[in-house]
Amino acid sequence: xxxxxxxxxxxxQGMVRGAFAELLALQPDIDVVxxxxxxxxxxxxxxxxxxxxxxxxxxxxxxxxxDVAAELHRRADPAKVLxxxxxxxxxxxxxxxxxxxxxxxxxxxxxxxxxxxxxxxHAGERVIAPELAMAAWDHASPLTDxxxxxxxxxxxxxxxxxxxxxxHLAEGTVRNYLSAVLAKLGVRNRTEAAATARERGxx
Amino acid sequence: xxxxxxxxxxxxQGMVRGAFAELLALQPDIDVVxxxxxxxxxxxxxxxxxxxxxxxxxxxxxxxxxDVAAELHRRADPAKVLxxxxxxxxxxxxxxxxxxxxxxxxxxxxxxxxxxxxxxxHAGERVIAPELAMAAWDHASPLTDxxxxxxxxxxxxxxxxxxxxxxHLAEGTVRNYLSAVLAKLGVRNRTEAAATARERGxx
DNA sequence: GCGCGCTGATGACATTAGTCATCGCGAAGC
DNA sequence: GCTTCGCGATGACTAATGTCATCAGCGCGC
Numbered sequence: 012x013x014x015x016x017x018x019x020x021x022x023x024q025g026m027v028r029g030a031f032a033e034l035l036a037l038q039p040d041i042d043v044v045x046x047x048x049x050x051x052x053x054x055x056x057x058x059x060x061x062x063x064x065x066x067x068x069x070x071x072x073x074x075x076x077x078d079v080a081a082e083l084h085r086r087a088d089p090a091k092v093l094x095x096x097x098x099x100x101x102x103x104x105x106x107x108x109x110x111x112x113x114x115x116x117x118x119x120x121x122x123x124x125x126x127x128x129x130x131x132x133h134a135g136e137r138v139i140a141p142e143l144a145m146a147a148w149d150h151a152s153p154l155t156d157x158x159x160x161x162x163x164x165x166x167x168x169x170x171x172x173x174x175x176x177x178x179h180l181a182e183g184t185v186r187n188y189l190s191a192v193l194a195k196l197g198v199r200n201r202t203e204a205a206a207t208a209r210e211r212g213x214x
Numbered sequence: 215x216x217x218x219x220x221x222x223x224x225x226x227q228g229m230v231r232g233a234f235a236e237l238l239a240l241q242p243d244i245d246v247v248x249x250x251x252x253x254x255x256x257x258x259x260x261x262x263x264x265x266x267x268x269x270x271x272x273x274x275x276x277x278x279x280x281d282v283a284a285e286l287h288r289r290a291d292p293a294k295v296l297x298x299x300x301x302x303x304x305x306x307x308x309x310x311x312x313x314x315x316x317x318x319x320x321x322x323x324x325x326x327x328x329x330x331x332x333x334x335x336h337a338g339e340r341v342i343a344p345e346l347a348m349a350a351w352d353h354a355s356p357l358t359d360x361x362x363x364x365x366x367x368x369x370x371x372x373x374x375x376x377x378x379x380x381x382h383l384a385e386g387t388v389r390n391y392l393s394a395v396l397a398k399l400g401v402r403n404r405t406e407a408a409a410t411a412r413e414r415g416x417x
Numbered sequence: 418g419c420g421c422g423c424t425g426a427t428g429a430c431a432t433t434a435g436t437c438a439t440c441g442c443g444a445a446g447c
Numbered sequence: 448g449c450t451t452c453g454c455g456a457t458g459a460c461t462a463a464t465g466t467c468a469t470c471a472g473c474g475c476g477c
Contacts, residue, residue: 168406203371
């Protein structure tokens with residue numbers, strides 16, 4: 012042992028951030044060296060504090076926790092990333108895996124799991140919420156990258172003409188792609204496609 | 215003073231529930247007599263424990279915190295209700311007001327506000343998050359009840375024909391209503407209307 | 418009791434959205 | 448080298464959406 016585990020905590024909700032920070036600080040082997048409310052603050056805190064572990068939520072203003080994880084991975088930063096989130100979405104887990112995060116736990120789990128996961132991640136283990144390890148992959152998105160781009164536009168209410176101009180496509184092409192998306196999702200119109208994709212985290 | 219404030223805590227996310235419960239339990243004047251992960255459990259806990267205050271999240275499986283608040287209000291239960299939630303949505307606050315809740319605070323606020331709000335609510339004060347007291351009403355939904363019903367169907371991807379049959383309307387009527395909704399929201403199609411309404415909490 | 422807003426309805430019309438067949442190009446995969 | 452797949456495009460359809468004008472009953476406010 013070389014001293015307590017140095018942790019940066021990123022979580023946008025003030026109460027949850029405060030509560031986690033206070034509880035973790037009660038653990039003798041854990042030292043919360045900084046907290047952040049946004050992804051950008053989290054990155055800055057990691058640069059300044061060089062912690063052992065970044066404990067981060069996903070949904071935060073500006074950069075998300077997944078964006079931060081991807082950025083740290085790109086920089087080959089030695090800090091391990093432990094994602095703690097509400098969302099048991101396959102898409103999130105996929106992106107987390109791509110960013111090589113060290114752990115992914117759900118806020119649904121008991122609070123004791125948090126410090127436990129932190130210690131295991133610090134020890135070099137990989138910690139994935141068991142509900143996800145199984146469930147994530149049979150929900151894998153059948154969409155291609157381009158189809159996802161398109162669907163993202165659909166989800167904010169863009170018309171085919173708008174999508175065509177934003178994505179530099181012919182309008183007919185947009186119609187065709189969307190037709191394929193509808194078939195893959197097994198739905199009958201764009202609005203249902205948007206609702207379904209949102210629900211399954213395929214946006 | 216007749217002893218500590220007896221609190222029932224309802225919150226679906228295990229980690230957040232655990233963290234809040236542990237922190238509140240550290241306060242000498244607060245006694246967490248029960249915790250619940252669903253609205254139904256919360257109701258049951260209030261019946262059994264007869265607490266001074268029910269501290270509850272809104273979004274929970276089954277019955278929401280707002281449903282529970284409305285039910286307790288209907289029963290003229292003496293327990294005061296303090297809503298603590300992520301969502302600064304006008305619609306939620308409106309429904310909370312209708313259920314005569316004693317307080318409404320945001321998880322965005324610092325953790326110290328939680329125990330503070332709890333004490334003030336117990337003392338008979340009404341505590342509303344300042345961001346909301348102002349903001350909620352200028353975002354008030356311009357939609358009528360029926361229009362909201364319709365939009366809820368639209369948001370899950372129903373076609374006009376489906377909406378017509380589910381709501382017992384003529385299809386032409388559905389088209390007209392939707393047209394009015396689109397005009398009120400200042401959008402150009404149903405998918406954008408769904409996205410906008412979801413974002414503003416008007417569903 | 419008159420007006421207004423909500424609800425519900427028709428019908429005609431213009432515009433979008435969605436389907437299908439078919440094509441070209443390039444990059445993998447075996 | 449041939450096939451498969453992703454990407455992008457036309458064109459010709461059909462079906463679904465959205466717009467507008469117009470009407471009628473009901474309840475509420477003043």
